[in-house]
Amino acid sequence: xxxxxxxxxxxxxxxxxxxxxxxxxxxxxxxxxxxxxxxxxxxxxxxxxxxxxxxxxxxxxxxxxxxxxxxxxxxxxxxxxxxxxxxxxxxxxxxxxxxxxxxxxxxxxxxxxxxxxxxxxxxxxxxxxxxxxxxxxxxxxxxxxxxxxxxxxxxxxxxxxxxxxxxxxxxxxxxxxxxxxxxxxxxxxxxxxxxxxxxxxxxxxxxxxxxxxxxxxxxxxxxxxxxxxxxxxxxxxxxxxxxxxxxxxxxxxxxxxxxxxxxxxxxxx
Numbered sequence: 001x002x003x004x005x006x007x008x009x010x011x012x013x014x015x016x017x018x019x020x021x022x023x024x025x026x027x028x029x030x031x032x033x034x035x036x037x038x039x040x041x042x043x044x045x046x047x048x049x050x051x052x053x054x055x056x057x058x059x060x061x062x063x064x065x066x067x068x069x070x071x072x073x074x075x076x077x078x079x080x081x082x083x084x085x086x087x088x089x090x091x092x093x094x095x096x097x098x099x100x101x102x103x104x105x106x107x108x109x110x111x112x113x114x115x116x117x118x119x120x121x122x123x124x125x126x127x128x129x130x131x132x133x134x135x136x137x138x139x140x141x142x143x144x145x146x147x148x149x150x151x152x153x154x155x156x157x158x159x160x161x162x163x164x165x166x167x168x169x170x171x172x173x174x175x176x177x178x179x180x181x182x183x184x185x186x187x188x189x190x191x192x193x194x195x196x197x198x199x200x201x202x203x204x205x206x207x208x209x210x211x212x213x214x215x216x217x218x219x220x221x222x223x224x225x226x227x228x229x230x231x232x233x234x235x236x237x238x239x240x241x242x243x244x245x246x247x248x249x250x251x252x253x254x255x256x257x258x259x260x261x262x263x264x265x266x267x268x269x
Contacts, residue, residue, distance in 0.1 A: 001030060001040040011049045026052060026066050059085070090268070094118075097233045114210050114222055116229040121263065123204045124164060124186040129196045133179040136216055139167070140249055146183055146197075154191035166244040166263070174220065207242070207263040208235065215255050219243075219262070226264045239265035 008015045021027035022039065027048060029039035048069065055065045064077050098116075127150050131142055143165075151157060159165075164186035171180050190199040208230045212222035223241065230237060242263040252258055 001042050004029070004039040004041065007041040007045075011046055011053070013049065013053065021052065024062055024066065026062065026069070094233070094268070101229065101232055114212070114225040116226060116233075117209045118266075119207050119209045119263070121205050121207055124160065124202050125188070125190055125199065126184040126186050126202055127191060127197050127199050128182050128184040129198070130170075130180070130182045133181055134177060136179065139181075139183075143183060144250070147185065149195065150185070150191065150197055153194065153197070157191050158188045160186040160188055164244065166242040168240045168242055170240060172240075205239070205265045206267060207265050210262045210264075212260045212262060213256070214258060216258075216260070219260060222260075222262045226262045230264055230266050234269050235266035236269050237264055238267050241265070 002010065004015055004018055008018055011018075018027065018039070022029060027045065030042045030045060031040040032038070033040070051069055052065055055068055058081065060068065060077070060081060064081070067073055068077055129146055131138075133139065133142070166184050168182045168184065169179065170182060184202070187199075191197075193199055208226050210222050210226040210229070212219050226241075227237070242265070244261040244263055246261060247257060247259040249258070
């Protein structure tokens with residue numbers, strides 16, 4: 001048998017680690033001298049130590065290693081760790097793709113007017129109404145009037161905080177006139193449908209988010225950037241783009257202070 005110091009050298013592991021493995025019952029010494037307290041290990045225990053070290057290097061926790069070497073729920077633990085590693089690989093691959101995209105833009109000398117961020121938008125209850133707009137400026141009158149109509153028909157209804165108001169353009173292409181749009185506002189509870197207003201649940205969604213500051217007339221550049229970024233980073237668009245209004249005519253005096261978020265629903269290809 002080997003004393004703990006020699007065993008640690010044979011196994012290429014610290015004495016502190018062996019003490020810990022002993023404390024948690026993962027690798028208990030074959031013999032402990034009652035008088036000196038010295039721990040002794042056998043050559044055969046090197047095999048168990050090797051298995052423990054191999055599993056630790058795969059990223060398993062001490063409780064998981066203990067279960068595996070003792071033959072408990074082996075298939076379940078291995079399957080879970082495999083899924084965790086695959087997720088980590090996907091995350092690293094995604095980060096590398098974004099970094100390469102950023103480096104390429106820097107090399108090409110692009111002015112970084114926009115940045116893309118992946119966001120998880122939670123599920124919401126919304127009221128919505130559909131309109132055909134003669135032009136985009138009509139929203140400045142339609143949206144406040146819609147809010148007043150909903151409040152009047154549903155006394156006490158409350159918007160979520162922070163507010164989440166967004167439009168979904170339904171044409172599938174850019175239009176200057178006859179623009180089909182669905183206006184949505186997230187609220188804390190459902191109200192009464194009627195007079196063109198519908199309450200519904202919208203599911204959670206992953207989006208590419210791009211912020212645009214300033215006039216709506218120039219927002220096309222933000223759309224183009226968001227869609228291009230999604231394609232170049234391995235995402236496919238899964239639904240109509242949302243246009244979410246953070247700051248605007250209702251709380252900012254200057255057009256250059258308006259802030260709009262473009263949200264492109266996506267999933268990884």
